[in-house]
Amino acid sequence: MNDTSSVPDIVISRLPSYLQTLNQMAKEGWHTVSSKVLAERVGTTAAQIRKDLSFFGGFGKQGTGYSIYHLIEQLQKILNMDRVWSAIIVGAGDLGRALARYQGFAQRGIEIAMLFDIDPKIVGTQIGSVVVRHVDTMESEIQKNNFKISIITVPAAVAQIIANRLVEAGIQAILNYAPVTLIVPGSVQLQNIDPVLQLQRTLYYLSDD
Amino acid sequence: MNDTSSVPDIVISRLPSYLQTLNQMAKEGWHTVSSKVLAERVGTTAAQIRKDLSFFGGFGKQGTGYSIYHLIEQLQKILNMDRVWSAIIVGAGDLGRALARYQGFAQRGIEIAMLFDIDPKIVGTQIGSVVVRHVDTMESEIQKNNFKISIITVPAAVAQIIANRLVEAGIQAILNYAPVTLIVPGSVQLQNIDPVLQLQRTLYYLSDD
DNA sequence: ATTGATATGTGAAAAAAGTCAAAACCGCAT
DNA sequence: ATGCGGTTTTGACTTTTTTCACATATCAAT
Incomplete structure (x- = not known):
């Protein structure tokens, strides 16, 4: 499935569902989210989310969590979704x-x-x-x-x-x-x-x- | 996903596609198939197919391969598909x-x-x-x-x-x-x-x- | 019978994926 | 300034999954 890419395909396959949940939360008025809360909504573990995201760099702020707006933007860019x-x-x-x-x-x-x-x-x-x-x-x-x-x-x-x-x-x-x-x-x-x-x-x- | 079951869910999740391909081959007139040939059609490896099937016992005959009819029957039984x-x-x-x-x-x-x-x-x-x-x-x-x-x-x-x-x-x-x-x-x-x-x-x- | 080609089943090794927890960090209250 | 609660990072560790390779078995041909 993945070719020479260093990011495992299984990680890529989870990103869309993170994005879906983040969009849902943004619509509900959230501005920031911790890996723990996101994990509960997505149905996975906080550690897994952090590990997955870490393949692409650190998007979160320690003590605060992730800016939902920023994380959505980053995930869209990673997935080539910043276009139609x-x-x-x-x-x-x-x-x-x-x-x-x-x-x-x-x-x-x-x-x-x-x-x-x-x-x-x-x-x-x-x-x-x-x-x-x-x-x-x-x-x-x-x-x-x-x-x-x-x-x-x-x-x-x-x-x-x-x-x-x-x-x-x-x-x-x-x-x-x-x-x-x-x-x-x-x-x-x-x-x-x-x-x-x-x-x-x-x-x-x-x-x- | 799987509870206390000893068969990993990831194995279960592959069985339906084996079954689909086996049915396709049966319709094409095959009677027997080796793990190697089946793997090529399913898009996986022979070792993986043998390992997966081994969770449920030995269905194949060494030197010959698997009876397609028999294997279909067994997989249907495993997947609770021998009923409507x-x-x-x-x-x-x-x-x-x-x-x-x-x-x-x-x-x-x-x-x-x-x-x-x-x-x-x-x-x-x-x-x-x-x-x-x-x-x-x-x-x-x-x-x-x-x-x-x-x-x-x-x-x-x-x-x-x-x-x-x-x-x-x-x-x-x-x-x-x-x-x-x-x-x-x-x-x-x-x-x-x-x-x-x-x-x-x-x-x-x-x-x- | 013997041989050669073919193929399974399986334990062991390797690779991949997931989990954990210490260290680093942030922001706020004091 | 300083300390504290909360949360990410990071890398070591554990578990799961895949791959490897070989002993064993079958069949067909000689």
């Missing part, structure tokens, strides 16, 4: 359309720029703020607009083919909703979202009725 | 409705039994194979039917309230799509799905244009 990223969605089925309408992307700096599908009945229709384009134009749009991020919501059977095309066209990060294990080059960031896999993981702990 | 589980969805917005129509649950042993919402305009309408019920009937239905699993797709502002009600009513596993950090008792399995958090995690690795 454009993403495209491939597959305008139920899920693709629901994601295209989801406000949470725009609210957190991800603009859904385009939506592609292969079905002529769907191409041309308006979903949220974008018009569905034909998937044949996908590669050229990616290159023209220099898109780096794509969300895959196509049927499992064609997900790998789409992934290959996306990678070939220059996409660097893929959020895959299709229930298959995609194979992509190591240089491409792949995140899988499969609710069934996540549920299965919990079944192990459920008492058998 | 019922789940409910709370929140019939875009996402909740898309999930209610998603065939992937039924195909993999999760039956979406009921769908709840608070909006009188939506209550009573048919989504997929279920009719939307009023959220006020949620607790009684959970208890009457002994539901253990719930998917939360309500707005962030009310997610914690819903979670509290679900836990109180006896729900043991929650799949949370709301972009907030929920607080639940340790005895309740919580899995969060937030596409934005997963994307943010990849941004760190993207080159700045």
